[in-house]
Amino acid sequence: MNFRWSVGRTIIYLVLTVGAALMIFPFYWMVATSFQNRQETASSTPVLIPEQMRLRNWVASFQLGRQGRPGLLGGLLGGFRPGRSVSLDLTLANTSGGEVEAIIPKPLGVLSFPLGDDTLIETRLVSEGPEGGGRDRGTPTNPGEGGSLYRVTLTNQGESAYSRIPLEVRIPKGATLLSSTLAPDGLRSSRRFNRVEYADIAPGAVGYLFRNYVAAWQAAPFGRYFFNSAFTAIVQVLAGLTVASLAAFALARIPFWGREVVFVLILGTLMVPGEVLLIPNFVVLARLSWINTYFALIVPFIASAFGIFLLRQFFLTLPQELFDAARIDGAGWLTQLWQIAIPLALPGLLTYALFAFLGSWNALLWPLIVTNSDDMRTIQVGLRFFVEETGTDFGPMMAASTMAILPIIIGFFFVQKQFIQGIARSGLK
Amino acid sequence: MAQEQQVFSLSGSRRALDERWQPRLWLAALLTGAAGLAGAGFHRLELLGPDAAGSVGGITIGLLAVAATTQVALSFYLGDRTRWIGTASGIVTAGLLPIAGSLPLFGIVWPGLALIGGLLLLYIRSRAQLSERTINQLSGWLLVIPALVLMMLWVYFPAIYALWISLFKDFNYLGAAEFVGLENYRIALRDPRFLKSLANTTWYVVGTVPLSIFLGMLTAILLNERIRGLSLYRVAYFLPYITALTAAAAVWRWIYNPNAGLLNWLLGLGDFRWLANPNGLFELILSPFGVELSGLVVGPSVALIAIMIMSVWHFLGYNVVIFLAGLQSIPKEYYEAARIDGTNWHQQVRYITWPLLAPTTFFVLIISLIGSLNVFTQILILTPEGGVLNDTLSVVMYLYFKGFRDFDFGYASALAFILFVITLLLTLLQRRLFNRLFGGEAETR
Incomplete structure (x- = not known):
C-alpha cells in the first residue's frame, strides 16, 4: 500500500512537472529568441542558449x-x-x-x-x-x-x-x-x-544583451504604444471602479423603486456578445468623430456588468449593523459607501481592477478597429503590425513580444495570490 | 445669512417642500423630453446621420443635454445656498461649452458633466430637506444612472442598432443606405466563405472545448492531491492565460515556423508548413489507406489544428484555476467517509468529485464555448489572411474582414447576429441537457 502510494505520488509529480514545463517553455523560448542574433534564429538546429545570454x-x-x-x-x-x-x-x-x-x-x-x-x-x-x-x-x-x-x-x-x-x-x-x-x-x-x-x-553589456530590444524599439514607436495602453487601461480601471462601485452599492444597499429592474438590465448586458456591438459602436463613434481617440478606446468599456455584479456580491455580505451605526451617526449614502463599504470590499475592487486592466491591456480586436494611426495604437495593435512587418526576423519580434507581456508578468507576480483567488471566486459565485 | 435662515425654515416644514418638489420634478421631466426632441432635431441629427436609428442616438444625446440643463436650472430656481453651487457649475459648464464645442466630444462630455453636476446638486439639496424615502429614491437612481446610461448607450442601443444595420445594403456611416430587409441573412446562409468560417469555428469548438476541459480538470484533480509547491505549479499553468494573445500567438508563429522553428526540429519534420497547410486532419490520416475524402468530412485543416493547440495551451490555466477552486469547495468529509468504506481513487473521482464538480464544469463549459465561438486574435496573428483557401477563417474574423476591410456593415452585422443566435441557442441547449443529467444543479448559480 505504502509502495503503491509513493509510486502514485511520483507519477502525479511527474505528470504535473512535465505539464508545467510544457506550459512555461514557450515563455523561455520567447525570451531566448529575443536574445538570438539573426544567424541563430535562422539556424536549423534551435539555439537554446544563445550567445547573448x-x-x-x-x-x-x-x-x-x-x-x-x-x-x-x-x-x-x-x-x-x-x-x-x-x-x-x-x-x-x-x-x-x-x-x-x-x-x-x-x-x-x-x-x-x-x-x-x-x-x-x-x-x-x-x-x-x-x-x-x-x-x-x-x-x-x-x-x-x-x-x-x-x-x-x-x-x-x-x-x-x-x-x-x-x-x-x-x-x-x-x-x-x-x-x-x-x-x-x-x-x-x-x-x-x-x-x-x-x-x-x-x-x-546592455547594448549587447538588449540588441534586439533596441532594434524593435527603434523600428516602431513602442514607447507611444506603451503609453497608450497604460493610459487606456488605467483610465478604464479608475472610471470602471467608480461607476461600478456606485451602482453596486445602490443595488446592494439602497432601497429604491425599480432596483430589481435596473439589476436585471445591467445583468442583461452579459447576454449581448461583444462582436454584435463592433459595428454599431464603430458607427456611433465614427459619427461622434471619436475614431482614433482615447475616448473610443476607453468609454465603451467603462460600465461592466461583471464588475457591478462582483462588487454587489461583496457589498451584500457586509453586516447591516455597520451601516445602521453609520446612519445613526448621520452619515449619508455616499459617506457609507466611501467610509464603510469600499474599505471592506477592497479584495473585490482589486479583483475587478485586475480583470479590467488585463482585459484592456490584452485587447486586440477593438483597438485594431478604432485606431488608424500609429500614434494611437495600443501595445497589442502595435505588436500585431510589428509581427506583420518583421515577417521572419524573429529576434526583434520576440523582443517586442516580451516587452508587450513584461508589465503584466511583473505585475502578476506581485498580486498573484489575489488574482488567482479572484478568478477562482468568479467561477464559484 | 439670509440664505442660512431660508434653509432652516424650509427644513422645518419638510412635508410641504416634498409636495412642492414633486410637480417640479415632473415638469422637469416633461421639459427634458420636449427640449430633447427639439435639441436632437436641430443639433445632433445632422451629425449622427440620415437614418432613423441614428436619430435615436441623437435623441438620446439631446435628451441628456437638456436634462442636465433643466436640472441645473431647477436647482437654481429653487433657491437657498445650493443656488451658488448651481451658479458656479453653470459658469463652469458655460466655460466648457466653447472648448467642448470645438472638440468632437462635445456631444457626450458636456451633457454628461452637466447631468452629473445637476444630479449632485439634487442630492445635496435632498440631504437637507427631503424625507428618507425620497432620499433613497434619489440617491439610488443617482448612483446607478452612470452605469445605466453607459450601458444603454454602449450595449442596448448598439444591439438594436446592429439589428437595424443588418437590414441595409451598402450601409456605411457616410451615405444613404438601401433598405433590403432580410436579404443580408439570405445571402449569408448561401455564402461559401461564411459557411466555411462556420465550419472552421465548429471544428475549433469541437477540438478545443472538450480537450481543455478534460486537461484542466485532470490537472486540477492532480493539483488537489495535497502536493508540495502547489502555488508554484498553479502559477506555471496560469501564466499563459494572463499573457496577451497577440504576443503568445507571435511565439507560436515562431515555434511553428517551417524552416527554423522549434517544432519541426523536435519532430524531425523538415520544413513542414504548419500554418499554410489546408489539408484536413482526417484526410491526412486516411490517405495512406487509399480513402479519398472531400467536403466537411476532411476535418479541420492542419493549420487550424496548430491554432487549436496554441489556444488550448493559452486557456488551460483558467480552467485549472476554476476547477481547483471547485474541488477545494468540496467538503473533505465526503472523501474521508469514502475512504472508510474502502473505495479507491478512481471510485472517489467517479462518485464524489465528478458529480460535485458538475456546476463548475458547466460554468467552464459555457465560458469556453462562448470564448471559442469568438476566436479571432490568435488566428489573425498566426494566419493573417485566414489561411490557405480560408482554411482557418473563423466567423469573427470573417466578420472583421467584411466589416472593416470591405466596409460592408450591413452584411457584417447580419453575420454578427447569426453568431449571436447560435451562441444563445447552444447555451440554452447546454443548460437543458445539463439539468437533465445533473438534476438542476446548474440552477443554483
Missing part, C-alpha cells in the same frame, strides 16, 4: 565597451569616442591559406562613410600556433592553444563619436574560428574567403 560575452562586451568609451557608461552602453581604440582578439586555426583582414562594412547605398574614414584598423598576428593544427590532422585542436592569435585594433582618429562599430573579419577559406573575445554575430562564407561578422564590437 552567456556571461562570458557580457563581460567581454562590457570591457570592449569601456575601451570604446571610458567609464561605466561605456561599459554598459558602449560607443566609439575620438581617440579611443578597441582591440578584439581572434584565435584562428588553419590560417596558412592566406591573409586575415578586418574591414568595417560600408552600409549599402550611402555616399559618405565617416566611421570608415575615421577609423584606423590594424590586424596583427600576436602568436602563431602550431600551424593551424595541420600537423596532426584529424585530431581536434584545443582552442586557445591550437590556433594563431590575431588582434584587431580599431582606433578612432576622427573628431566625432560613433555609437556602433560593425566589423567584418575576412579569414582564409580553410581557416576556422576557434575563439574570439566577443562571440561573432555571424559566420558566412563567400567565394574567396570566410567572413566573421560582428554587428558591434564595442556594444557595452
Whole structure:
C-alpha cells in the first residue's frame, strides 16, 4: 500500500512537472529568441542558449565597451569616442591559406562613410600556433592553444563619436574560428574567403544583451504604444471602479423603486456578445468623430456588468449593523459607501481592477478597429503590425513580444495570490 | 445669512417642500423630453446621420443635454445656498461649452458633466430637506444612472442598432443606405466563405472545448492531491492565460515556423508548413489507406489544428484555476467517509468529485464555448489572411474582414447576429441537457 502510494505520488509529480514545463517553455523560448542574433534564429538546429545570454560575452562586451568609451557608461552602453581604440582578439586555426583582414562594412547605398574614414584598423598576428593544427590532422585542436592569435585594433582618429562599430573579419577559406573575445554575430562564407561578422564590437553589456530590444524599439514607436495602453487601461480601471462601485452599492444597499429592474438590465448586458456591438459602436463613434481617440478606446468599456455584479456580491455580505451605526451617526449614502463599504470590499475592487486592466491591456480586436494611426495604437495593435512587418526576423519580434507581456508578468507576480483567488471566486459565485 | 435662515425654515416644514418638489420634478421631466426632441432635431441629427436609428442616438444625446440643463436650472430656481453651487457649475459648464464645442466630444462630455453636476446638486439639496424615502429614491437612481446610461448607450442601443444595420445594403456611416430587409441573412446562409468560417469555428469548438476541459480538470484533480509547491505549479499553468494573445500567438508563429522553428526540429519534420497547410486532419490520416475524402468530412485543416493547440495551451490555466477552486469547495468529509468504506481513487473521482464538480464544469463549459465561438486574435496573428483557401477563417474574423476591410456593415452585422443566435441557442441547449443529467444543479448559480 505504502509502495503503491509513493509510486502514485511520483507519477502525479511527474505528470504535473512535465505539464508545467510544457506550459512555461514557450515563455523561455520567447525570451531566448529575443536574445538570438539573426544567424541563430535562422539556424536549423534551435539555439537554446544563445550567445547573448552567456556571461562570458557580457563581460567581454562590457570591457570592449569601456575601451570604446571610458567609464561605466561605456561599459554598459558602449560607443566609439575620438581617440579611443578597441582591440578584439581572434584565435584562428588553419590560417596558412592566406591573409586575415578586418574591414568595417560600408552600409549599402550611402555616399559618405565617416566611421570608415575615421577609423584606423590594424590586424596583427600576436602568436602563431602550431600551424593551424595541420600537423596532426584529424585530431581536434584545443582552442586557445591550437590556433594563431590575431588582434584587431580599431582606433578612432576622427573628431566625432560613433555609437556602433560593425566589423567584418575576412579569414582564409580553410581557416576556422576557434575563439574570439566577443562571440561573432555571424559566420558566412563567400567565394574567396570566410567572413566573421560582428554587428558591434564595442556594444557595452546592455547594448549587447538588449540588441534586439533596441532594434524593435527603434523600428516602431513602442514607447507611444506603451503609453497608450497604460493610459487606456488605467483610465478604464479608475472610471470602471467608480461607476461600478456606485451602482453596486445602490443595488446592494439602497432601497429604491425599480432596483430589481435596473439589476436585471445591467445583468442583461452579459447576454449581448461583444462582436454584435463592433459595428454599431464603430458607427456611433465614427459619427461622434471619436475614431482614433482615447475616448473610443476607453468609454465603451467603462460600465461592466461583471464588475457591478462582483462588487454587489461583496457589498451584500457586509453586516447591516455597520451601516445602521453609520446612519445613526448621520452619515449619508455616499459617506457609507466611501467610509464603510469600499474599505471592506477592497479584495473585490482589486479583483475587478485586475480583470479590467488585463482585459484592456490584452485587447486586440477593438483597438485594431478604432485606431488608424500609429500614434494611437495600443501595445497589442502595435505588436500585431510589428509581427506583420518583421515577417521572419524573429529576434526583434520576440523582443517586442516580451516587452508587450513584461508589465503584466511583473505585475502578476506581485498580486498573484489575489488574482488567482479572484478568478477562482468568479467561477464559484 | 439670509440664505442660512431660508434653509432652516424650509427644513422645518419638510412635508410641504416634498409636495412642492414633486410637480417640479415632473415638469422637469416633461421639459427634458420636449427640449430633447427639439435639441436632437436641430443639433445632433445632422451629425449622427440620415437614418432613423441614428436619430435615436441623437435623441438620446439631446435628451441628456437638456436634462442636465433643466436640472441645473431647477436647482437654481429653487433657491437657498445650493443656488451658488448651481451658479458656479453653470459658469463652469458655460466655460466648457466653447472648448467642448470645438472638440468632437462635445456631444457626450458636456451633457454628461452637466447631468452629473445637476444630479449632485439634487442630492445635496435632498440631504437637507427631503424625507428618507425620497432620499433613497434619489440617491439610488443617482448612483446607478452612470452605469445605466453607459450601458444603454454602449450595449442596448448598439444591439438594436446592429439589428437595424443588418437590414441595409451598402450601409456605411457616410451615405444613404438601401433598405433590403432580410436579404443580408439570405445571402449569408448561401455564402461559401461564411459557411466555411462556420465550419472552421465548429471544428475549433469541437477540438478545443472538450480537450481543455478534460486537461484542466485532470490537472486540477492532480493539483488537489495535497502536493508540495502547489502555488508554484498553479502559477506555471496560469501564466499563459494572463499573457496577451497577440504576443503568445507571435511565439507560436515562431515555434511553428517551417524552416527554423522549434517544432519541426523536435519532430524531425523538415520544413513542414504548419500554418499554410489546408489539408484536413482526417484526410491526412486516411490517405495512406487509399480513402479519398472531400467536403466537411476532411476535418479541420492542419493549420487550424496548430491554432487549436496554441489556444488550448493559452486557456488551460483558467480552467485549472476554476476547477481547483471547485474541488477545494468540496467538503473533505465526503472523501474521508469514502475512504472508510474502502473505495479507491478512481471510485472517489467517479462518485464524489465528478458529480460535485458538475456546476463548475458547466460554468467552464459555457465560458469556453462562448470564448471559442469568438476566436479571432490568435488566428489573425498566426494566419493573417485566414489561411490557405480560408482554411482557418473563423466567423469573427470573417466578420472583421467584411466589416472593416470591405466596409460592408450591413452584411457584417447580419453575420454578427447569426453568431449571436447560435451562441444563445447552444447555451440554452447546454443548460437543458445539463439539468437533465445533473438534476438542476446548474440552477443554483
